[in-house]
Amino acid sequence: MNPVNYLYLAALLFTIGAAGVLIRRNAIVVFMCIELMLNACNLAFVAFSRMHGNLDGQIIAFFTMVVAAAEVVVGLAIIVSIFRTRHTASVDDASLMKL
């Protein structure tokens, strides 16, 4: 199978993720969409790795997973604490961090 198709899939996934981040208000869904974008990137990296015949892309994919895992830990903690204080998981309600 032509590896370019994986890139198309990655682009599709990324677009879905980005649209989700912009459109959805629920923090958990936004969070999942971010994960989706990260994984789309991973897929692209792996596909490129395959296409170019070296391991750089795969190594970076591992880095991304680590970062994503760390992000999930911190991000979920923040979301939970916001939910506890405000009884909502909508990102639009948390708009106090501005000038």
Add this chain to the structure above:
Amino acid sequence: MENLIALLVAAPLAGAALLLCGGRRLDRAGHWIGTLFALASFALAVPLFTELLGRDAEQRTLHQHLFSWIPVGGFQADVAFQLDQLSMTFVLLITGVGSLIHIYSVGYMEHDERRRRFFGYLNLFLAAMLLLVLADNYLLLYVGWEGVGLASYLLIGFWQHKPSAATAAKKAFLVNRVGDMGLSIAIMLMFTTFGTFAFGPVLGAVGETSEGKLTAIGLMLLLAACGKSAQVPLQSWLGDAMEGPTPVSALIHAATMVTAGVYLITRSGAIFNGAPDAQTAVVVVGAVTLLFGAIVGCAKDDIKKALAGSTMSQIGYMILAAGLGPIGYAFAIMHLVTHGFFKAGLFLGAGSVMHGMNDEVDMRRYGGLRKYMPVTFITFGLGYLAIIGFPGLSGFFSKDKIIEAAFAKGGTEGWILGGAALLGAAITAFYMTRVMLMTFFGEERWRKAPTPSPAEPSVEPAAETRGEYTPPHPHESPKSMTIPMILLAVGSVAAGGLFSINEAFVKWLEPVTDFEHGHPPLSASAITTATIVVMVLGVALAYFQYGRKPVPAVAPRGSLLTRAARRDLLQDDFNHAVLVRGGGELTRALVQLDHSVVDGAVRGTAASMGGLSGRLRQVQNGFARSYAVQMLGGAAVLIAATLLMRGV
């Protein structure tokens, strides 16, 4: 002997420093200290005069170089003095009349708590005036020139608590500054033309330069003279200057300072001789002023202002004479000296009258005073006869010569100038007779309570009108005041005659000012006769108007000309409307402009920055998703830019 010249200036200067910095300790003796220093200066002048007389006519110039004052590149100004016949004449006049007026002031200012300061200012004036006439270059002359302006400012405004005095002082200084502008431009022109501004080199090199330059310098000098000598169009300050104490009016605004313009023109004779156009301007100014001052003098009821108009007119004669060139210089100075005597005497007489009349200045509140103040009456009367040119007295000799010289100018010009001078003589006789009759003759109008005057509504009703009126008790002034008046009267009577013996005065000045005999189209005796005839006409007219008929205690409304003359021929109204009001509007507009435009541009930039940042702030709305859109957009733009760049 030369080394004494600086002491002439230094003596009164030391007196001024001592009196002004000495503090209250000197209050009790201040007036005598001031008088002493004035007399010391006179005492120094006399041996210098005899020294000069003892020399040959050509050797009569003394120089004293004190120190280099401002040396910068080619600009070399020195503090150096030059004493020649012209300066000597002035020195004697200034120190002589000055000393007499110091003595007079001892009595006149007796009850003033600031008498010490008054004498300090008088001494300062003497020092500045002596510096003016002794300087050997124009820049040092300028120092004296502004110095006398300062002294005049301080003395006119001596009674500062009166707003009118403070305003008059400021006005005098400002109008003089306009003239000073002329003098400083003249000095700058001299520097660029000759590379120096010392009398000797400048006047010696006049022949080598173009007439245009000389005309420019001459006109600027004339502007300076107009300011200092109260000539049209800068004459408006002199009448107001009468707010000062009367001895000041006598010394500064009659005998000495106001004649500085005549000195300047005479001293710069060589420049004017080379610039006929400038000379024409000078004679026009002189002729116009001599009529202007005389007309104003006819209408004033304030005795000092009437005399001020007269001063203006007499200086007009001197300027006219000085503008005639070598045929007139000597007579200008001669008239200046005789005028110094009789006008100072007249002012001191006026002061003596005021002293005895509770400082009343309105002549309509005088009358019949000859019985009460015989000495004042006689000395004033002699001064009066001298100024109207009564044959045999000082004014007759000097004024007659000027009228002759005016006719000698030749052509139509000569007839016009001579006619103007003759007309001026007639008016002089008229207004001086008017002053004389209103003050010393007629009904004793001061016995009745004054009635508020409709003609001059600005005059506040005197305190007496509100309560019981107590008429003043006219009395003769103390000896310290009458003796100077007597001495000045002697000068008014004799000076002209003495000077004219064998043309002594003209010969004395000739080496400095040059002299040519004028050739008037009429014979000298015809002109003299004409002068006497117009004088008699003027006196007769005044007698019929003021001697035969009783003088109304309230000024009648008068003709249009009278009313205009009372207001100084509307000069002040013009100045007020154009300069004061216009200038006020201009400064107000500029203050507004500075605030709204110049500063506004900067503040506007600041405000628009603030506005811009306020707009930009709105983008930071706190919604995470809008930040996400911005990030996406930013990333898209970056990627697009990268691709485009690569494509190119």
Add this chain to the structure above:
Amino acid sequence: MSFPLLTATAAVPAIGAIATAAVPAAKRTVAKWLALLFSLATLVLAAVVAVRFTPGAKGPFQLTESHAWIRSFGVRYELGVDGIAVALIALTALLVPFVILAGWHDADPMEGPEPNRRWRPTQGFFALILAVEAMVVISFEATDVFLFYIFFEAMLIPMYFLIGGFGDRAGSGGEEHSASLRSQAAVKFLLYNLAGGLIMLAAVIGLYAATADQLGSGTFSLTEIVQARADGKLALGTGTERLLFLGFFFAFAVKAPLWPLHTWLPGAMGESTAPVAVLITAVVDKVGTFAMLRFCLQLFPEASSWATPVILVLALVSILYGALLAVGQRDIKRLIAYASISHFGFIIMGIFAMTSQGQGGATLYMVNHGISTAALMLVAGFLISRRGSRLIADYGGVQKAAPVLAGTFLVGGLATLSLPGLAPFVSEFLVLVGTFSRYPAVGIVATVGIVLAALYVLVLYQRTMTGPVKSEVRAMPDLKARELAVVAPLIALLLFLGVYPKPLTDLVNPAVDHTLSVVDQHDPRPDVPVKADAEAAK
């Protein structure tokens, strides 16, 4: 190596500033005396500089010190003085003790039982004044452009606190209101001068780049650059030179200040206390005009000649505009500020007339204006502190109540209007003659300024000092001994320099001739030069 005299002259006030600031809060009086002592020590050192300096000796700068500082950028710690700098250092060192003495009580903590009284740190006030002095002195001494730039800018910091932190007694609007006006004025001062400074920084870097490009290694040294230009090793392009000139000139014109960059001055002088106002106009602003002479003209001679017409017109506008605005002011201190703008117009006009009379006069003008404005402003400050108002209309008849105060005020005013016999006349006339001999029209228009000067001074004197005595003024005390000790020497100096300015002209003339030779300008010749022997015969 000889004793670093110039460094010491700048270091003494700097040490004094630190020492004064370190005095404990309770010992206010000690701090004052300490500050005065250090300022007097600086005066002594400045006098030594003046004595050790030989006018007319070889070389442009004397008493030079030179050490490498930032090697990688060619920045050197290079000091040296010419006659102009000596005169201005002497002026600064002379005025600061009077400023300190005049401001003796200006920074005292407010009396009164109110709980939230503002505590004004006296120590800070005097320390800041000394800090300004130190920086001004080193700016006059620096012959390295970068070194100069640093202190030219650093001066703003203490000045900002002096303007914003200390003011007159509260006016009609109350303490809050005047404090807000004061901080506005301080911010405006800072922003204007920072903007100028930033543009200058760009030009300084540009100059470095140009020298690095053509000389191999970049340098900021004034002497080296002037020498390299003379030797033909350094040739800035016309365009570059003009841009760099404008960058430098802009900063100096803000500081000087030249119309239309002047609007910070009236606010800064009006809102600060009189001694600080004197510090601004008599000392700090002089760095601007001094730098025009030392840096603008010598670094960029061709561009200076190119810009002369425009600058002369701006100077002329400053003269007349400042004077007219002074006439229209209702606030005594703002009036003096606008008068100063007019006088700075004269100074700049003299500098750019490019004649020895013009530039010599301008230098003298800097000194004389410093002394005369100090005299007038400090007396005005004494007057204001007595009545608690800066409005002219609140006064009247002061002459009757306080004759000595009125007399000294008049002398200060007469000096401001350049009365002959007082020092400013000498300089003003020289500037006028110097300008007239090259640009007659400009010279003639500028003489109108002397009439306007008489107008604003005499109107001010008349409205405040003469006329009927106002009831608030009746009990006004006359000058005290301390105040008289401030004013009397200044007036004596005005008189002395008016009658005998030769020591000053002798000091300044060689430096001016040097500057003119760098700019390659000569005095115009008179049309009919009178023979020299006629002069000599006298």
